Amino acid sequence: GAVVSQHPSWVICKSGTSVKIECRxxxxxxxxxxxxxxxxxxxxxxxxxxxxxxxxTYEQGVEKDKFxxxxxxxxxxxxxxxSAHPEDSSFYICSVRNSGRGPLGETQYFGPGTRLLVL
Amino acid sequence: xxEVEQDPGPLSVPEGAIVSLNCTYSNxxxxxxxxxxxxxxxxxxxxxxxYSSGNKEDGRFTAQxxxxxxxxxxxxxxxxPSDSATYLCAMSRAGANSKLTFGKGITLSVRx
Numbered sequence: 001g002a003v004v005s006q007h008p009s010w011v012i013c014k015s016g017t018s019v020k021i022e023c024r025x026x027x028x029x030x031x032x033x034x035x036x037x038x039x040x041x042x043x044x045x046x047x048x049x050x051x052x053x054x055x056x057t058y059e060q061g062v063e064k065d066k067f068x069x070x071x072x073x074x075x076x077x078x079x080x081x082x083s084a085h086p087e088d089s090s091f092y093i094c095s096v097r098n099s100g101r102g103p104l105g106e107t108q109y110f111g112p113g114t115r116l117l118v119l
Numbered sequence: 120x121x122e123v124e125q126d127p128g129p130l131s132v133p134e135g136a137i138v139s140l141n142c143t144y145s146n147x148x149x150x151x152x153x154x155x156x157x158x159x160x161x162x163x164x165x166x167x168x169x170y171s172s173g174n175k176e177d178g179r180f181t182a183q184x185x186x187x188x189x190x191x192x193x194x195x196x197x198x199x200p201s202d203s204a205t206y207l208c209a210m211s212r213a214g215a216n217s218k219l220t221f222g223k224g225i226t227l228s229v230r231x
Contacts, residue, residue, distance in 0.1 A: 004162075034218070043207060043223045044163070093162045107153060108219055110162035 002027040006111035023094030029074035032097040050077045084118045125222030138195040142208035149210040
């Protein structure tokens with residue numbers, strides 16, 4: 001499968017600060033990346049779809065001014081949690097969509113995740 | 120009714136057992152079906168993917184899709200303690216803007 005990296009793997013920050021999480025596609029160029037968050041013992045919740053060179057598409061209920069997404073290149077997308085609060089503490093995971101044809105083209109490969117703790 | 124339903128578990132089996140994990144779905148537009156394995160504090164790892172109905176085998180893992188019944192399964196043969204993880208089914212429609220819809224996941228524990 002494709003290799004996707006995330007940085008940092010974990011971060012602790014004070015309430016009110018901003019945190020940037022990077023997601024890199026190491027195996028292929030990805031026009032589409034996705035950002036998810038996951039709370040303990042729950043499934044993944046899609047936050048937004050990140051398209052290279054255009055604005056991200058946010059899911060209903062996700063504040064786009066709070067979760068800034070930038071997809072400036074075909075291998076890098078960033079998620080910035082602005083003015084973080086304790087309720088933003090979660091596990092953030094990015095994924096890369098395989099842009100090839102056929103069944104594999106509909107699969108997503110996930111990064112290792114970033115654990116955010118806001119104090 | 121949720122689009123994808125997955126047995127909540129948890130599930131505990133002895134080493135060597137055959138494990139059957141299942142999901143049902145309601146959206147007939149789903150064409151692609153995947154199983155992901157997620158270890159604690161890690162991102163999901165793609166295990167199996169299938170397109171439309173049928174079976175697919177990869178080592179100890181077999182994925183089955185029955186579109187007429189809107190039912191998918193993952194079988195694990197000769198289960199190992201290293202298979203202990205959360206298993207998520209996922210599915211999507213065709214198309215460039217398709218998103219994955221996940222089941223809630225089931226936690227499997229394989230006892231040595």
